[in-house]
Amino acid sequence: MSVSGLGALEFHEIRRSFAGTGLVIDGVSATIAPGEFVAILGPSGCGKSTLLRLAAGLDHAQGGEVRFAQANDEPLARGFVFQEAHLLPWLSVLDNVALPLELLGCAKNTALGRARQALDQVGLSEALARYPAELSGGMRMRVSVARALVTEPQLLLLDEPFAALDEDTRHRLQEELRSLWSRRSMTVLFVTHSVSEAVFVADRALVLSTRPARVLADHRIRLPLDRPSQIRTEPEFIAEMKVVSAAFHKGRTA
Amino acid sequence: MKRFLPPLLPLLVVVVSLEFLVRWQILPSFLVPAPSEVARSLVVDRAEYWTAVTLTGGAAALGLLLSFVIGTSLAIVLSTSVFLRRAFFPYAVFFQTVPIIAIAPVLVVWFGYGLPTVIASAFIVSLFPVVASTLLGLQSTDPALLDLFRLYRASRLHSLLRLRLPFALPQIYSGLRVASGLAVIGAIVGEFIAGGGLGGVVDSARTLQRIDKVFAAVLISSILGLLFVVVINAFSRFSLRHWHASERTVS
Numbered sequence: 437m438s439v440s441g442l443g444a445l446e447f448h449e450i451r452r453s454f455a456g457t458g459l460v461i462d463g464v465s466a467t468i469a470p471g472e473f474v475a476i477l478g479p480s481g482c483g484k485s486t487l488l489r490l491a492a493g494l495d496h497a498q499g500g501e502v503r504f505a506q507a508n509d510e511p512l513a514r515g516f517v518f519q520e521a522h523l524l525p526w527l528s529v530l531d532n533v534a535l536p537l538e539l540l541g542c543a544k545n546t547a548l549g550r551a552r553q554a555l556d557q558v559g560l561s562e563a564l565a566r567y568p569a570e571l572s573g574g575m576r577m578r579v580s581v582a583r584a585l586v587t588e589p590q591l592l593l594l595d596e597p598f599a600a601l602d603e604d605t606r607h608r609l610q611e612e613l614r615s616l617w618s619r620r621s622m623t624v625l626f627v628t629h630s631v632s633e634a635v636f637v638a639d640r641a642l643v644l645s646t647r648p649a650r651v652l653a654d655h656r657i658r659l660p661l662d663r664p665s666q667i668r669t670e671p672e673f674i675a676e677m678k679v680v681s682a683a684f685h686k687g688r689t690a
Numbered sequence: 691m692k693r694f695l696p697p698l699l700p701l702l703v704v705v706v707s708l709e710f711l712v713r714w715q716i717l718p719s720f721l722v723p724a725p726s727e728v729a730r731s732l733v734v735d736r737a738e739y740w741t742a743v744t745l746t747g748g749a750a751a752l753g754l755l756l757s758f759v760i761g762t763s764l765a766i767v768l769s770t771s772v773f774l775r776r777a778f779f780p781y782a783v784f785f786q787t788v789p790i791i792a793i794a795p796v797l798v799v800w801f802g803y804g805l806p807t808v809i810a811s812a813f814i815v816s817l818f819p820v821v822a823s824t825l826l827g828l829q830s831t832d833p834a835l836l837d838l839f840r841l842y843r844a845s846r847l848h849s850l851l852r853l854r855l856p857f858a859l860p861q862i863y864s865g866l867r868v869a870s871g872l873a874v875i876g877a878i879v880g881e882f883i884a885g886g887g888l889g890g891v892v893d894s895a896r897t898l899q900r901i902d903k904v905f906a907a908v909l910i911s912s913i914l915g916l917l918f919v920v921v922i923n924a925f926s927r928f929s930l931r932h933w934h935a936s937e938r939t940v941s
Binding site: 489492493494514516518519520522524525526528535536539540567568569587 | 832834835837838839840841842843844848852853856857859929930932933934
């Protein structure tokens with residue numbers, strides 16, 4: 437299958453092993469259409485983060501291929517959000533968000549202007565001059581998302597971004613991420629080990645097995661595009677969770 | 691006040707009991723001077739001490755500055771390659787274990803009697819902690835941030851200046867704190883051999899049997915070392931003020 441359309445991503449028979457841990461990914465294939473929101477769901481340590489790093493170009497597969505169709509310059513085209521915020525403590529919120537553009541050689545003023553826009557999108561336009569140590573965990577994660585969005589990527593990669601947050605904040609950020617995604621055209625790959633998170637944020641869930649990772653299920657989540665918070669208790673949400681959860685647990689015991 | 695009182699209490703007890711032990715001739719005054727004698731010497735000989743402390747302080751500061759510049763550069767170079775680290779780090783450790791008192795006479799042969807020997811001595815003892823902690827700091831950069839810089843194709847120079855060096859700052863400061871005390875010690879050891887400064891005062895007072903002057907000079911050198919640490923702490927607090935909420939002043 438060939439990749440078509442900007443922002444499309446294809447994993448083709450990916451294999452990756454590490455000295456010490458051995459084979460981590462064993463022949464994963466998946467095609468992700470432009471603008472799709474896909475959750476990669478798997479047990480801890482199954483290699484889903486490795487898959488994400490491969491998609492980011494931070495790591496290289498030993499077998500197979502990652503293909504990514506992009507419009508502009510490659511480094512601009514991908515944004516990455518880590519498990520924790522990982523901000524630079526000596527930079528203000530604004531400077532942290534402007535950093536990617538500055539590293540890419542953007543003029544300081546342009547970078548700051550676009551950083552302001554990105555922070556506006558995550559609802560942090562009031563906190564520009566503050567420093568990471570002064571922010572709550574949820575605000576720090578918002579800054580981290582703004583930093584990933586500032587280059588206007590066609591592909592946004594998130595590695596269990598909300599795992600360390602309390603439930604209320606986590607739910608709120610899930611909702612905001614989904615609405616951010618619906619307002620712009622970008623492909624999102626969201627790694628998580630939480631079934632409910634995967635079902636809420638994504639339109640499709642790729643369920644991975646324990647290490648070495650293989651694709652156990654590729655499930656389309658049939659929920660409306662616009663998802664209010666209350667949907668989490670609706671019967672159709674629970675039904676989707678049952679399906680994904682069954683695949684997830686089958687993979688854990690296998 | 692409540693913070694400063696507890697550490698002052700033992701000092702007071704020791705000073706007062708020493709005073710009486712010497713006055714009642716339980717302790718011979720040629721071994722331990724009465725605190726009042728030390729205090730008297732501090733006042734009477736203040737011009738001599740002032741000249742000495744500026745000399746020692748200046749030499750120690752210059753030695754520390756050299757350690758900072760050379761040590762940080764060395765750590766940056768060593769951090770770039772495993773080969774260089776394997777090749778040179780053992781010598782840095784070896785350098786550290788050579789007792790300064792044993793090589794000070796050699797320094798006099800190389801640099802003569804005077805300031806250069808004192809500065810070299812301060813530099814030699816304070817170099818290793820700077821190199822070791824800067825290197826540790828440079829190697830402990832958050833791997834996620836290194837990934838971030840790679841994602842945006844940051845050059846090596848950018849990664850060094852905008853990520854790895856700032857990230858190493860807390861470790862650089864802790865190295866400098868250790869180094870600053872050592873630089874003062876190194877300068878005084880250098881002065882034992884090369885003359886001048888507080889080391890020179892201690893040496894000549896010892897030969898003149900002026901035990902009160904020896905103690906006065908020792909006291910001043912401790913205060914000098916403390917002053918160095920206070921200055922480093924001030925720099926550290928200023929440049930790390932955004933790192934932790936605790937470093938901020940509440941407005």
